[in-house]
Amino acid sequence: MEGGGWCKTPEECVIRKGNFRGSSKFMKPLSFSGILGGNQQFNPDFYNWNRVKVRYCDGSSFTGDVEEVDSKTNLHFRGARVWDAIIEDLLNKGMSKAKSAILSGCSAGGLAAVLHCDKFKDLLPPSAFVKCVSDAGYFIDGTDITGNKFVRTSFKNVVTLHGSVKNLPSSCTSRVSPELCFFPQHVLPTMKTPLFILNAAYDSWQIRNILVPSAADKKKEWAKCKVDIKGCSSSQLVTLQHFRDEFLSALPKPEQSPKIGMFIDSCFAHCQSGAQDSWNADGSPSIQKMRIGKAVGDWYFDRAVSQRVDCPYPCNQSCIDNEDD
Secondary structure, three states: OOOOOOOOOHHHHHHHHOOOOOOHHHOOOOOOOHHHOOOOOOOOOOOOOOOOOOOOOOOOOOOOOOOOOOOOOOOOOOHHHHHHHHHHHHHHOOHHHOOEEEEEEEOHHHHHHHHOHHHHHHHOOOOOEEEEEEEOOOOOOOOOOOOOOHHHHHHHHHHHHHOOHHHOOHHHHOOOOHHHHHOHHHHHHHOOOOEEEEEEOOOHHHHHHHHOOHHHOOOOOOHHHHHOHHHOOHHHHHHHHHHHHHHHHOOOOHHHOOOOEEEEEOOOEOOOOOOHHHHOOOOOOEEOOEEHHHHHHHHHOOOOOOEEEOOOOOOOOOOOOEOOO
């Protein structure tokens, strides 16, 4: 599932209506690479699978479902219906006979992989071997540099605008406020289907939007640091290390979650499964000489417990600056 953020106000959604984030009129063909690549050399575990890229057009990680249509804007908040229709189409094309399946995504699509994971498994044959992969979708319920929960407010606005509550995992919404279920740390404790968490501990999107949203940096003191970790001052690097600590503390404890896979590198990146150079190639990011593609394959096929957390920045020299979402 493709990434692309969210829209939390009608005004933001109207803008998306006029580009590829909100309308198929503006979508262009995409290349298949990384986890979707068809080259055995670079994607040995999944190259010969049926591979599907789900385009992102609803601005709610496929959770929206509002019956009313705004007559002024003609906006339809019905991402969950879009997702249901896509899955139904794929089931009719042969996915209903699947023996093995992975639901994956990057960024907002990585969050969608978490939110729809159990439902996806339930729609496939009981005998199917189903797991999910969330790439750069492990958004944390973090505080910004002023101490505010800016992203929590943003997610609340998304959930409210799109009518997302009914399409969030009920095992989560029965325990906490609906907007908190946009944070995987609150969904995982009751998830049934195995999940692989692929994320940078210094996720560049989360640094820019959770730790240092524009509203928290009106003097633009973080302008350089937000776009390039090499441009951070020593005091800003201390703040980033605290963010990494907060991110790691939001992850499930490996010893308590043997079905969970993890690859948490110390790169300043966002989305690392969709391109060959970061997935599984010479020079790809690695932890303890293990590349992402191999780590995910080991986990999916139960070849090994695959839970790796990198040492702090700047220890990993294999990192690739990757801004693809």
